[in-house]
């Protein structure tokens with residue numbers, strides 16, 4: 317039988333190397349939350365990274381990596397930095413508490429457990445997490461187009477860049493810019509310009525949907541698309557599909573010198589995110605290639621591989 321999973325329930329990861337503690341906390345919390353368990357630091361980090369719980373209840377004294385080290389590792393990884401951590405420990409001196417809070421924990425509970433207190437502290441952190449998540453979502457979206465904004469792109473770029481570096485994998489950045497958009501605004505009005513931006517944003521989102529792909533409004537009439545795990549050849553196919561999809565919207569633009577409809581130009585830079593590569597330079601390269609696409613007549617994609625000059 318498939319176990320019933322309430323997707324609305326927030327998730328707490330309980331980390332302890334004593335099975336009895338996992339059992340006590342699991343039983344106390346499973347009525348209100350989905351409970352995940354880990355019996356060592358490595359397991360905890362893996363689950364936190366891949367399953368993104370809303371809270372971690374972390375034991376301090378464990379075999380191998382202890383709770384302080386685990387806490388620091390979670391706080392250093394952009395994928396887990398925003399997950400609150402409550403330390404659970406029998407160490408109850410004030411210095412221990414300070415050390416825990418300094419390592420990045422949000423709160424502290426002591427053993428033996430007072431379960432009413434544990435539940436109350438967990439509830440507080442969960443309520444805060446809900447609010448933080450909502451705010452995070454709001455500040456990550458562009459107000460006009462309702463797609464991710466530049467801030468969100470920068471955060472995701474960091475995450476995907478690190479992932480690509482670990483796997484020595486390809487990653488591509490595509491900068492896109494609407495052609496002759498000033499003329500569009502000047503002739504059809506700013507309101508029509510806004511609607512045009514919304515429609516372009518929507519079609520870009522619809523055409524870059526693989527997991528890990530990210531379309532964001534970079535600013536003004538400029539968009540950026542992040543394409544992890546594919547080489548230049550595949551990335552060019554995606555970029556070309558994006559360009560065609562905008563042209564296919566057939567938004568009349570009589571004042572464009574390159575087509576009778578709204579079009580975009582794109583600069584696509586791809587690299588293997590290995591040793592010595594730099595994500596800022598990859599972005600600059602995409603921007604340079606976008607400039608080249610504009611120079612060469614617009615409504616086109618120019619792509620290249622960014623590599624280290626080792627000569």
Ligand SMILES: Nc1nc2c(ncn2[C@@H]2O[C@H](COP(=O)(O)OP(=O)(O)OP(=O)(O)O)[C@@H](O)[C@H]2O)c(=O)[nH]1
Pocket residue numbers: 460493494495496497498499501505506507508509510513535536537610614
């Ligand atoms: N309607 C609307 N226009 C915007 C927005 N943000 C930027 N723009 C306009 O986008 C236009 C960008 O113009 P330019 O940078 O000169 O570029 P362009 O006319 O597209 O020319 P090329 O990029 O060289 O093809 C300006 O007129 C801005 O006012 C927005 O949120 N809404």
